[in-house]
Amino acid sequence: DTAVSQTPKxxxxxxxxxxxxKCEQNLGHDTMYWYKQDSKKFLKIMFSYNNKELIINETxxxxxxxxxxxxxxxxxxxxSLELGDSAVYFCASSQLGANVLTFGAGSRLTVx
Amino acid sequence: xxxxxxxxxALSVPEGENLVLNCSFTDSAIYxxxxxxxxxxxxxxxxxxxxxxxxxxxxxxxxASLDKSSGRSTLYIAASQPGDxxxxxxxxYYAGGTSYGKLTFGQGTILTVHP
Numbered sequence: 001d002t003a004v005s006q007t008p009k010x011x012x013x014x015x016x017x018x019x020x021x022k023c024e025q026n027l028g029h030d031t032m033y034w035y036k037q038d039s040k041k042f043l044k045i046m047f048s049y050n051n052k053e054l055i056i057n058e059t060x061x062x063x064x065x066x067x068x069x070x071x072x073x074x075x076x077x078x079x080s081l082e083l084g085d086s087a088v089y090f091c092a093s094s095q096l097g098a099n100v101l102t103f104g105a106g107s108r109l110t111v112x
Numbered sequence: 113x114x115x116x117x118x119x120x121x122a123l124s125v126p127e128g129e130n131l132v133l134n135c136s137f138t139d140s141a142i143y144x145x146x147x148x149x150x151x152x153x154x155x156x157x158x159x160x161x162x163x164x165x166x167x168x169x170x171x172x173x174x175x176a177s178l179d180k181s182s183g184r185s186t187l188y189i190a191a192s193q194p195g196d197x198x199x200x201x202x203x204x205y206y207a208g209g210t211s212y213g214k215l216t217f218g219q220g221t222i223l224t225v226h227p
């Protein structure tokens with residue numbers, strides 16, 4: 001019973017391609033997040049959605065487009081992949097007001 | 113803007129030593145502070161969560177303290193073991209006057225405990 005699940009766990013692709021990473025949570029939370037961990041292991045927030053609405057966007061290039069079809073899902077679509085997009089992407093969820101996040105296991109994206 | 117700094121960036125100790133990892137944050141208006149552990153190539157494991165009204169939390173050999181007014185936290189690991197080797201991340205939940213909070217991370221301390 002994985003609380004926050006991400007797929008795929010590993011993704012290797014060529015520069016210029018478009019790819020998606022999916023995230024689902026079964027905790028009944030109303031807020032979901034995407035974090036990026038770069039090669040120096042620094043974790044930074046990218047986006048946050050509350051009840052399918054974008055509430056945080058941390059100046060991420062518009063090649064990144066999160067999509068939340070419902071409050072249990074937050075997918076990350078990346079267009080025209082660049083070498084610098086190689087990173088581990090973590091999805092997380094929380095209940096607004098609870099101030100505690102539950103993280104997925106991460107998706108390692110490698111752009112060649 | 114909230115910034116979280118962890119010192120040292122890396123630490124190597126012999127087994128059995130007690131050690132302290134440091135975390136500082138620039139804006140004291142936090143809701144809570146959390147320490148995570150990350151093993152190489154793995155996800156995040158939450159170790160301890162300290163609410164802003166609390167001063168410390170303990171779990172086994174781990175003790176985390178929080179001094180919100182000075183913007184500091186320490187993670188104390190007693191009697192370190194090789195299995196403690198990992199990256200330790202400090203993160204604060206912070207809203208910064210907005211309606212929605214987020215978790216802001218430090219850059220981590222890489223701990224190596226050698227036998």
